[in-house]
Each structure stands twice: as C-alpha cells, then as structure tokens.
Amino acid sequence: MRRIFAFISFLFxxxxxxxxxxxxxxLSFTDYRIAKEARTDTALAxxxxxxxxxxxxxxxxxxxxxxxxxxxxxxxxxxxxxxADGIRVMxxxxxxxxxxxxFINQGGIRSYIPKGNITVGKIFELMPFxxxxxxxxxxxxxxxxxxxxxxxxxxxxxxxxxKMEIRDKKAINVSINGKPLDPTVxxxxxxxxxxxxxxxxxxxxxxxxxxxxxxxxxxxLIEFVSDFTRQGKPLDYSIEKRVVNVN
Amino acid sequence: xxxxxxxxxxxAAITGGALAISPLLAKAEPPAVKRITILHTNDxxxxxxxxxxxxxxxxGLGGVAARAALIQEIRDERGEVLLLDAGDIFQxxxxxxxxxxxxxxxxxxxxxxxxATMGNHDFDAGLENFATQLSHVQFPIIIxxxxxxxxxxxxxxxxxKIFQKGDLxxxxxxxxxxxxxxxxxxxxEKTVYLHPIESANRTADLLRxxxxxxxxxLSHLGDKYDDDKVSDEILAKESFDIDLIIGGHTHRFFTExxxxxxxxxxxxxxxxxxxxxxxxxxxxxxxxGYKKKNLSNAHTVVIGKxxxx
Numbered sequence: 075m076r077r078i079f080a081f082i083s084f085l086f087x088x089x090x091x092x093x094x095x096x097x098x099x100x101l102s103f104t105d106y107r108i109a110k111e112a113r114t115d116t117a118l119a120x121x122x123x124x125x126x127x128x129x130x131x132x133x134x135x136x137x138x139x140x141x142x143x144x145x146x147x148x149x150x151x152x153x154x155x156x157x158a159d160g161i162r163v164m165x166x167x168x169x170x171x172x173x174x175x176x177f178i179n180q181g182g183i184r185s186y187i188p189k190g191n192i193t194v195g196k197i198f199e200l201m202p203f204x205x206x207x208x209x210x211x212x213x214x215x216x217x218x219x220x221x222x223x224x225x226x227x228x229x230x231x232x233x234x235x236x237k238m239e240i241r242d243k244k245a246i247n248v249s250i251n252g253k254p255l256d257p258t259v260x261x262x263x264x265x266x267x268x269x270x271x272x273x274x275x276x277x278x279x280x281x282x283x284x285x286x287x288x289x290x291x292x293x294x295l296i297e298f299v300s301d302f303t304r305q306g307k308p309l310d311y312s313i314e315k316r317v318v319n320v321n
Numbered sequence: 322x323x324x325x326x327x328x329x330x331x332x333a334a335i336t337g338g339a340l341a342i343s344p345l346l347a348k349a350e351p352p353a354v355k356r357i358t359i360l361h362t363n364d365x366x367x368x369x370x371x372x373x374x375x376x377x378x379x380x381g382l383g384g385v386a387a388r389a390a391l392i393q394e395i396r397d398e399r400g401e402v403l404l405l406d407a408g409d410i411f412q413x414x415x416x417x418x419x420x421x422x423x424x425x426x427x428x429x430x431x432x433x434x435x436x437a438t439m440g441n442h443d444f445d446a447g448l449e450n451f452a453t454q455l456s457h458v459q460f461p462i463i464i465x466x467x468x469x470x471x472x473x474x475x476x477x478x479x480x481x482k483i484f485q486k487g488d489l490x491x492x493x494x495x496x497x498x499x500x501x502x503x504x505x506x507x508x509x510e511k512t513v514y515l516h517p518i519e520s521a522n523r524t525a526d527l528l529r530x531x532x533x534x535x536x537x538x539l540s541h542l543g544d545k546y547d548d549d550k551v552s553d554e555i556l557a558k559e560s561f562d563i564d565l566i567i568g569g570h571t572h573r574f575f576t577e578x579x580x581x582x583x584x585x586x587x588x589x590x591x592x593x594x595x596x597x598x599x600x601x602x603x604x605x606x607x608x609x610g611y612k613k614k615n616l617s618n619a620h621t622v623v624i625g626k627x628x629x630x
Contacts, residue, residue: 094612095534102625104603110381115389125424133415188375198415275502
C-alpha cells in the first residue's frame with residue numbers, strides 16, 4: 075500500500091512540478107600538472123610578492139645542514155627519528171628532568187627536510203602547527219596501548235632508545251633504554267599536546283595529567299637543529315631499526 | 322563502457338518515446354548536447370608558491386600564479402566553468418603561520434573560485450580566524466553536515482548552492498570529516514558533526530527536486546580507508562542523487578576518476594587531485610539536451626579517456 079502511494083505521489087510530483095533534468099551522459103577528464111615552465115599570472119604574482127618578501131626575512135635564515143634528504147616513511151624514517159629525538163632531548167633540557175622517551179604522531183610530519191641547508195622556513199613546514207611539548211607520567215600498561223595504536227597505524231617515530239616490532243598491527247618486544255617495557259613501571263614521556271590531548275585517536279593518554287611550559291614543538295626542533303650547528307655537526311639521520319615490521 | 326553506452330542509448334530512446342507520445346512533455350527541447358567544465362583542487366595547504374628547487378620530488382610544481390594563468394586559459398575557451406575546492410585551504414607553509422590565511426583567500430578570490438568546502442585544517446587558527454578570512458572572498462563555504470549554531474560561522478556558510486550555467490542548473494553541496502580526535506576541541510568549539518551520508522543525501526534530494534541537472538558534492542571525508550570509516554567510496558555507493566564527488570583529505574592523486582554504482586543503480590563519480598596545488602583537475606561533462614521528467618531514473622556516465630597536459 076505504501077509502495078502504491080509512493081508511486082502515485084511520484085507520478086503526481088513528476089507531472090505537476092516543473093522539475094525536469096537533462097541527465098549527464100558523458101565525462102572526459104584532464105589532469106593538468108602545474109609545472110615549473112608554466113606561464114604565470116602577473117596580477118596574482120604581484121598580489122603575493124609583498125607577503126613573500128616580508129615572510130622571507132624570517133624564514134630564509136639558515137640554522138643547520140642535513141647530510142641527507144629526509145622524508146616521512148613508515149614504519150621508521152630518518153626524518154621521524156630526528157623529530158622524536160628532538161622532542162625528547164629538548165623536553166629534557168626545558169623541563170630539567172630525565173625523559174624516558176619522545177614520540178611524534180606520523181600524521182604530524184607535514185613536510186620533508188632536503189639535503190643541504192636547513193632554514194627556519196623548512197622547520198615551519200615540517201611542524202606548521204602550534205603544538206606544544208608536554209610531559210606525562212604514563213604507566214607501562216598504558217604505554218603498551220599507546221604502542222599498539224602506533225603499530226596499528228603502521229609505525230610512528232620514537233626517540234633513540236625505544237625499540238618495537240610490529241606484528242599483526244600490534245606492538246611486540248617493546249623496550250625502553252635496553253629494558254623490556256614493564257607494565258608496572260611509570261615512564262616520563264614527551265609528546266605534542268595534540269597527541270597527549272587524545273588527538274590521532276590517542277584516547278588512552280587523554281586523562282593523564284600534563285606538564286606544560288607552553289614550549290612550541292616547532293621552537294624545540296629549531297633549537298635542536300641549532301644545537302647541532304653550534305657543535306659543528308650536520309644532521310645525519312637514517313633508519314636504525316627502532317621500529318621494525320616482522321610480518 | 323559499451324554496456325553503459327547501450328544503456329544510455331536505451332534510456333535516450335525511452336525518453337525520446339515519452340517525448341513523442343506525451344503532450345505534457347511536448348515542449349520542444351533542442352537535442353543539442355550541453356557541456357560544463359568543472360575545475361577542481363583540494364588540500365592546497367597554503368602552497369601559494371611552487372615547491373622550491375631543492376632536489377625534492379615536487380620541486381618547481383604548483384603555485385597560485387601558474388594555476389591562475391591556466392584557469393584563465395581554460396576560461397578563454399568560452400565554455401561554462403565551475404571552479405571548486407574540497408577543503409584544507411590552510412596550513413602547511415609559513416604563509417599560514419604569518420598571515421593566517423589572508424593571501425590564500427585573496428588568491429582564490431582572484432582566480433574566481435565558485436565555492437569551497439571546509440577541511441579539518443581550515444580550523445587550525447580557530448573558527449573565528451576562518452570566519453575573519455572569509456571577508457576576503459565572495460564565494461560561499463559550502464557544507465551541510467556541520468552544525469555551526471552558536472559559533473561565529475553560524476551565518477557564514479551555506480549547506481548548498483545552485484549555479485545556473487547557461488541552460489544547466491548545477492547543485493553543489495559539501496561534507497566535512499568528523500572533527501573529534503582530529504581537530505582540537507578548542508579550535509572547532511561548538512561545531513557539531515552530523516552524519517555525512519544522511520546530510521548529503523537529504524541535501525542532494527533537495528537539489529534534485531529543485532531541478533538540478535547535476536549534483537556535485539565537495540567532500541573532505543577522504544577517498545577510502547581500510548576500515549569502515551566513512552569515505553567518498555562509501556558515500557558514492559550510498560548516494561541516490563549525487564553525480565560527482567570532488568574529494569580531498571587523503572591527498573590521493575587519482576590516475577582516473579573512480580566510478581561507483583549508487584543506490585539508484587546509476588553512476589557516481591569520485592575524483593581527487595592530490596594536494597598542494599600540484600594538479601588542477603578538469604572534468605568536462607556533457608548532458609543530453611533532452612529534458613527528463615523521471616528524476617529517479619539511474620544515470621549512467623561514460624568516462625572518456627584521459628588526457629594529460
């Protein structure tokens with residue numbers, strides 16, 4: 075009965091209303107790659123110029139050098155190792171405490187570092203968000219959930235001294251500074267406030283109290299690179315089996 | 322493809338028959354084929370300049386000055402054009418850190434964008450900032466599954482917009498991704514995420530009933546996922562009236578538009594052009610010049626070969 079009603083009302087609607095359409099019949103598509111050689115629009119270039127000039131004053135400052143081109147890869151990358159070391163080392167300096175481990179969410183790596191000079195602008199592209207470096211005291215059992223989240227996601231950057239294997243999207247054989255992860259031990263870890271607040275589906279960390287000095291992760295990375303330069307060292311990051319897929 | 326073509330011919334024959342016998346439909350419609358060119362971008366992420374020449378994979382690609390010139394060339398063909406963006410206009414270069422989206426919006430206005438939806442990163446400097454930057458544009462922010470009640474965006478978005486392009490009526494709606502767990506709460510404030518499939522289908526139905534020849538959904542849901550997270554693929558299969566989904570979020574460079582069978586048994590096409598303004602997508606649609614009364618009929622689409630320029 076309902077069906078008949080629907081049919082009749084449709085007929086009524088179809089005839090009485092003036093809605094009729096001209097259906098789509100075919101589609102062809104073109105992908106324009108916007109290449110270096112492309113002609114440019116002078117009006118738009120002119121609109122942009124003053125913004126760029128002002129920005130370049132800040133962003134073109136060279137703060138360091140990388141021996142390698144670094145890209146975001148999973149389960150592990152030189153770029154991720156650099157960033158995770160950066161958050162841990164600088165958190166330790168800023169907070170004056172021994173920090174057991176530092177982490178970066180994979181989705182938080184927003185760019186790459188080219189081989190050669192590292193500018194302030196490159197670090198802004200790598201970490202454009204105004205995320206803060208925060209510390210949390212996290213029990214080993216909760217750490218396991220956090221590592222499992224990283225494993226399910228394909229592997230996130232971890233600082234030197236953290237090792238894990240990924241099997242069937244779970245974290246196994248996790249160790250921190252040479253010792254197997256102990257579910258009863260409390261670890262002091264550094265994360266961005268984004269992750270610590272439950273971002274990237276890190277609900278397990280959300281209710282854990284944070285120590286927060288308002289220290290921008292981007293500033294931490296800039297200072298981390300600058301420290302290398304002050305010591306006369308280039309960045310030389312590569313994969314070192316911190317995170318390994320075992321199936 | 323030949324099957325689709327046969328279907329189309331059959332449908333054309335049926336429609337033609339109806340035209341011949343029904344006095345109600347006797348209004349003479351010229352059988353001329355009508356066309357529209359849809360140009361689209363997604364996830365431009367503040368990439369106003371081309372990637373620098375630093376040996377990286379994308380060096381030299383993109384940039385708004387080159388995109389603007391290309392768009393102008395296409396407009397010079399004198400066809401009907403719709404220029405759309407699927408969100409994440411903001412965030413990713415120091416331009417955004419320094420100017421909070423002002424040059425991005427001004428550039429889009431100069432290029433003549435007709436509409437855009439909102440991506441999760443468009444919340445990055447806060448809702449109030451996004452609303453402020455909208456003062457630089459005249460095109461609408463189109464989104465139907467965010468309830469902005471009680472926020473500064475309340476009066477600054479549209480769930481859909483209908484564009485009259487020549488004889489064609491094109492309805493555009495937009496859907497955004499779930500914000501919880503993705504965007505910090507202090508940035509999206511009281512914005513309520515509504516189910517994108519229900520919202521999109523309801524809005525698309527409305528657009529079809531208002532006589533839209535084509536319904537386009539701008540989407541920042543992402544093309545597809547390993548799990549059952551809602552995506553363009555799921556939306557396409559669950560849709561009734563959406564002809565085209567212009568996607569984003571997953572930064573995928575499609576090798577060709579994907580075609581899905583929708584709930585009416587017709588075709589819903591999904592396309593996405595990577596990110597950073599490296600590519601501009603162009604979809605040239607042809608329409609049967611015959612008006613069709615039966616709105617619920619399935620529309621099948623033949624996708625032509627790719628040309629790359």
